[in-house]
Amino acid sequence: xxxxxxxxxxxxxxxxxxxxxxxxxxxxxxxxxxxxxxxxxxxxxxxxxxxxxxxxxxxxxxxxxxxxxxxxxxxxxxxxxxxxxxxxxxxxxxxxxxxxxxxxxxxxxxxxxxxxxxxxxxxxxxxxxxxxxxxxxxxxxxxxxxxxxxxxxxxxxxxxxxxxxxxxxxxxxxxxxxxxxxxxxxxxxxxxxxxxxxxxxxxxxxxxxxxxxxxxxxxxxxxxxxxxxxxxxxxxxxxxxxxxxxxxxxxxxxxxxxxxxxxxxxxxxxxxxxxxxxxxxxxxxxxxxxxxxxxxxxxxxxxxxxxxxxxxxxxxxxxxxxxxxxxxxxxxxxxxxxxxxxxxxxxxxxxxxxxxxxxxxxxxxxxxxxxxxxxxxxxxxxxxxxxxxxxxxxxxxxxxxxxxxxxxxxxxxxxxxxxxxxxxxxxxxxxxxxxxxxxxxxxxxxxxxxxxxxxxxxxxxxxxxxxxxxxxxxxxxxxxxxxxxxxxxxxxxxxxxxxxxxxxxxxxxxxxxxxxxxxxxxxxxxxxxxxxxxxxxxxxxxxxxxxxxxxxxxxxxxxxxxxxxxxxxxxxxxxxxxxxxxxxxxxxxxxxxxxxxxxxxxxxxxxxxxxxxxxxxxxxxxxxxxxxxxxxxxxxxxxxxxxxxxxxxxxxxxxxxxxxxxxxxxxxxxxxxxxxxxxxxxxxxxxxxxxxxxxxxxxxxxxxxxxxxxxxxxxxx
Amino acid sequence: xxxxxxxxxxxxxxxxxxxxxxxxxxxxxxxxxxxxxxxxxxxxxxxxxxxxxxxxxxxxxxxxxxxxxxxxxxxxxxxxxxxxxxxxxxxxxxxxxxxxxxxxxxxxxxxxxxxxxxxxxxxxxxxxxxxxxxxxxxxxxxxxxxxxxxxxxxxxxxxxxxxxxxxxxxxxxxxxxxxxxxxxxxxxxxxxxxxxxxxxxxxxxxxxxxxxxxxxxxxxxxxxxxxxxxxxx
Numbered sequence: 030x031x032x033x034x035x036x037x038x039x040x041x042x043x044x045x046x047x048x049x050x051x052x053x054x055x056x057x058x059x060x061x062x063x064x065x066x067x068x069x070x071x072x073x074x075x076x077x078x079x080x081x082x083x084x085x086x087x088x089x090x091x092x093x094x095x096x097x098x099x100x101x102x103x104x105x106x107x108x109x110x111x112x113x114x115x116x117x118x119x120x121x122x123x124x125x126x127x128x129x130x131x132x133x134x135x136x137x138x139x140x141x142x143x144x145x146x147x148x149x150x151x152x153x154x155x156x157x158x159x160x161x162x163x164x165x166x167x168x169x170x171x172x173x174x175x176x177x178x179x180x181x182x183x184x185x186x187x188x189x190x191x192x193x194x195x196x197x198x199x200x201x202x203x204x205x206x207x208x209x210x211x212x213x214x215x216x217x218x219x220x221x222x223x224x225x226x227x228x229x230x231x232x233x234x235x236x237x238x239x240x241x242x243x244x245x246x247x248x249x250x251x252x253x254x255x256x257x258x259x260x261x262x263x264x265x266x267x268x269x270x271x272x273x274x275x276x277x278x279x280x281x282x283x284x285x286x287x288x289x290x291x292x293x294x295x296x297x298x299x300x301x302x303x304x305x306x307x308x309x310x311x312x313x314x315x316x317x318x319x320x321x322x323x324x325x326x327x328x329x330x331x332x333x334x335x336x337x338x339x340x341x342x343x344x345x346x347x348x349x350x351x352x353x354x355x356x357x358x359x360x361x362x363x364x365x366x367x368x369x370x371x372x373x374x375x376x377x378x379x380x381x382x383x384x385x386x387x388x389x390x391x392x393x394x395x396x397x398x399x400x401x402x403x404x405x406x407x408x409x410x411x412x413x414x415x416x417x418x419x420x421x422x423x424x425x426x427x428x429x430x431x432x433x434x435x436x437x438x439x440x441x442x443x444x445x446x447x448x449x450x451x452x453x454x455x456x457x458x459x460x461x462x463x464x465x466x467x468x469x470x471x472x473x474x475x476x477x478x479x480x481x482x483x484x485x486x487x488x489x490x491x492x493x494x495x496x497x498x499x500x501x502x503x504x505x506x507x508x509x510x511x512x513x514x515x516x517x518x519x520x521x522x523x524x525x526x527x528x529x530x531x532x533x534x535x536x537x538x539x540x541x542x543x544x545x546x547x548x549x550x551x552x553x554x555x556x557x558x559x560x561x562x563x564x565x566x567x568x569x570x571x572x573x574x575x576x577x578x579x580x581x582x583x584x585x586x587x588x589x590x591x592x593x594x595x596x597x598x599x600x601x602x603x604x605x606x607x608x609x610x611x612x613x614x615x616x617x618x619x620x621x622x623x624x625x626x627x628x629x630x631x632x633x634x635x636x637x638x639x640x641x642x643x644x645x646x647x648x649x650x651x652x653x654x655x656x657x658x659x660x661x662x663x664x665x666x667x668x669x670x671x672x673x674x675x676x677x678x679x680x681x682x683x684x685x686x687x688x689x690x691x692x693x694x695x696x697x698x699x700x701x702x703x704x705x706x707x708x709x710x711x712x713x714x715x716x717x718x719x720x721x722x723x724x725x726x727x728x729x730x731x732x733x734x735x736x737x738x739x740x741x742x743x744x745x746x
Numbered sequence: 747x748x749x750x751x752x753x754x755x756x757x758x759x760x761x762x763x764x765x766x767x768x769x770x771x772x773x774x775x776x777x778x779x780x781x782x783x784x785x786x787x788x789x790x791x792x793x794x795x796x797x798x799x800x801x802x803x804x805x806x807x808x809x810x811x812x813x814x815x816x817x818x819x820x821x822x823x824x825x826x827x828x829x830x831x832x833x834x835x836x837x838x839x840x841x842x843x844x845x846x847x848x849x850x851x852x853x854x855x856x857x858x859x860x861x862x863x864x865x866x867x868x869x870x871x872x873x874x875x876x877x878x879x880x881x882x883x884x885x886x887x888x889x890x891x892x893x894x895x896x897x898x899x900x901x902x903x904x905x906x907x908x909x910x911x912x913x914x915x916x917x918x919x920x921x922x923x924x925x926x927x928x929x930x931x932x933x934x935x936x937x938x939x940x941x942x943x944x945x946x947x948x949x950x951x952x953x954x955x956x957x958x959x960x961x962x963x964x965x966x967x968x969x970x971x972x973x974x975x976x977x978x979x
Contacts, residue, residue: 050959053959057956103942103944161955161966161967162955162957178956180957183959184959185958185959185960188959204960204961205961207961208958208961208965211958212966216872216967220869236942244953245953245966245968246966246968247967249905249968250906250967253898253901253902253945254902271931272924275924286956288950288951289760289887289888289889289950290888290890290950292950292951292954293947293949293953294947294950295947295948296945297945298942298943298944300944301895301896301898301944301945302897303823303896303897304821304823304897305823306823306837306840306859306860307826307836307840309837309856311822311859311860313860314822314896314898314944315820315864315897315898315902316897316944316945
């Protein structure tokens with residue numbers, strides 16, 4: 030099964046038309062969001078929306094009752110469907126009862142989720158999608174590529190040929206005439222159809238109102254022109270009042286398109302009526318005579334009941350998480366297989382469609398946290414994915430290879446060291462003149478197809494740190510250096526640079542010898558047991574000599590020590606207390622150096638130009654982006670910003686093993702941005718990023734140098 | 747009238763940013779001139795309109811008719827009145843008039859009249875060069891026009907014709923989305939029943955699609971242009 034997804038990934042990566050479309054799409058949406066965020070306090074607005082959605086989901090059973098009562102009082106007919114089949118049968122039954130042969134439909138992810146169109150078409154009913162993008166994928170017989178832009182992967186030529194076939198005439202692929210043709214063909218559908226089906230972006234319990242947003246205007250037509258309207262509404266869309274709806278409206282369009290508001294926002298309450306003619310009232314007016322609201326559960330209550338995944342119900346389906354996702358940018362939506370895409374789609378897929386597929390999709394997440402940083406509902410999508418992985422491990426156990434790697438080796442620091450030393454002795458034949466490994470045999474070959482790997486060392490960092498076993502007595506502050514595995518095993522020289530550097534800042538650095546892996550690989554793969562064992566070990570190792578600070582060169586480790594140890598130890602109050610104490614001392618190197626003030630004897634004379642890559646865990650995990658830039662400039666370097674400096678380098682830990690081609694594609698975008706700056710050095714602040722960027726550039730034979738900021742600064746004293 | 751020039755200015759700025767063409771008229775003559783110029787510039791022969799106190803005050807239907815433009819009222823009550831040339835006619839007489847217009851026999855029952863009216867009006871909307879509607883109020887922070895109705899004709903007149911003109915009373919501008927919600931709650935009690943109006947439409951800018959590559963901000967399924975005439979006299 031996993032092999033199937035990998036094949037689908039490869040196919041998407043090899044599709045040049047798709048890749049070109051995705052690159053246009055990414056550029057456009059990035060620009061859109063920038064525009065949308067101008068002039069607002071995003072953090073305050075999303076906090077507000079998060080709280081309102083949280084409250085609504087907490088109160089959901091009461092809100093559903095209230096919505097039903099008020100909608101019924103305003104003239105709507107309510108049907109509650111606990112699953113897809115019941116919703117589909119109800120709507121098909123309505124069509125049959127009223128002799129409806131032709132339906133117009135506006136875009137609704139929920140109707141895709143339940144397969145409504147297919148269900149109706151199988152019963153001989155013609156269903157015309159009216160969102161232009163959705164119409165295109167309908168004609169192509171495909172699923173939507175994106176929550177908001179279903180046809181982002183289609184070229185004008187492909188679209189023209191779909192409509193040529195539909196209309197039996199030659200349709201031009203020039204954008205304007207093509208659009209005119211599409212509009213004309215849709216117009217006729219609206220006038221002819223006997224039923225209109227829409228979704229709803231929001232439902233308001235206080236008034237029984239449904240809110241429908243479209244930029245094209247098709248939502249207006251679908252909900253007005255047909256004598257019969259059906260709105261298919263997920264129960265998680267219900268909020269209490271108008272102010273809650275406003276909180277959604279304030280961020281939805283700003284997030285996904287970049288405009289302040291969606292162009293048409295319709296609040297529909299019940300059915301309409303016209304004034305009187307000859308003293309007789311005219312029910313329905315020019316809108317539908319009947320409004321049926323189908324409230325769909327289909328797994329939502331189950332999600333609500335699971336504390337771990339309830340947050341996914343806050344999603345307002347704006348799609349901005351897809352717009353910033355490096356994996357989505359390489360694949361587009363069809364690769365995900367069901368209806369919902371990206372990180373949030375991975376969670377929704379588990380509840381609405383297919384647990385096994387969800388497990389596979391979860392393996393693609395690079396953990397870059399881009400989605401989390403832009404989500405208007407404040408959903409911790411990477412956290413949901415990690416919990417999903419943990420749940421799979423809990424239920425099905427770890428895969429054999431991971432079990433060996435995490436539980437038998439990683440968990441035991443001495444075994445891990447032994448394994449590294451053994452590999453270091455065996456790797457000789459694979460090393461090139463730069464001490465890099467360009468090619469390994471199966472099963473590791475696919476990794477070295479993407480990046481060259483650094484040779485492992487036989488003299489590890491611990492061996493070189495014997496002079497730094499404890500801080501110089503009487504000197505303060507005491508700074509414990511936590512190196513992380515990559516520094517320790519592959520780049521021990523960097524550890525030595527860090528110690529020299531810290532001495533220039535007049536602190537008492539030392540290297541706690543008993544430190545172990547932070548547990549991140551196991552933690553993010555869902556192996557919480559191994560992660561907890563390592564948290565316990567490290568809390569002990571790092572607390573021993575009562576440091577004032579614990580400094581890291583790897584923000585991934587820092588996030589573990591500072592944040593994740595807290596959640597891992599939540600069940601053990603005494604240990605948790607110690608984790609909390611440790612958490613307050615953890616500093617990223619650039620952060621600590623900035624706090625300490627300028628180092629003694631640093632050369633500030635101009636030396637050259639460099640660019641800087643923001644590590645995901647540093648920028649989004651710890652919120653640090655200004656400090657390293659200032660340090661670089663204060664050391665005499667001119668900083669040339671690259672495009673998308675904060676985009677992921679594609680390292681992604683386990684993902685590199687499961688989907689090396691995918692990681693490679695994310696890496697290539699990063700390398701292109703680095704190369705475009707024209708500088709010969711890229712600085713970053715994270716060892717996995719260093720490994721990935723060095724490996725990628727070496728593989729390409731590029732002369733561009735990658736340095737950790739510790740190395741850069743150590744060279745300026 | 748309270749001085750709301752600041753909020754009005756903000757509305758104009760934001761509405762212009764959304765892609766609408768905004769004009770502020772400070773007198774009946776200025777407002778009427780603007781509409782007459784619009785239909786003449788765009789060579790518009792057929793106009794549909796929904797009920798509008800501002801249009802009534804401008805005497806717009808008569809002025810347009812005098813300029814050779816055919817104006818169809820879209821509220822069924824007014825459409826029927828237009829059919830009856832403003833006379834108070836019994837239902838059989840009305841059915842007769844409509845039968846003549848529709849070219850088919852329409853039974854003298856309100857339900858039948860409604861169905862025929864709906865069918866005829868659909869074609870009229872779609873064939874019109876301009877739809878004229880009046881917004882209940884504007885929202886300054888987003889440049890949004892808010893229209894409340896129960897019948898559904900205003901939203902059709904706003905979307906199906908080739909161009910759309912919204913008339914807006916310059917004294918009726920809410921500052922924010924939150925203010926708008928308060929206004930709606932305040933006014934809904936007064937609209938025919940205790941529930942909210944059936945259709946509340948927020949219109950912000952001109953309809954667009956990005957689904958056809960190479961036509962990013964192209965007109966989608968609504969009018970080609972959005973015009974806003976703010977009347978402040």
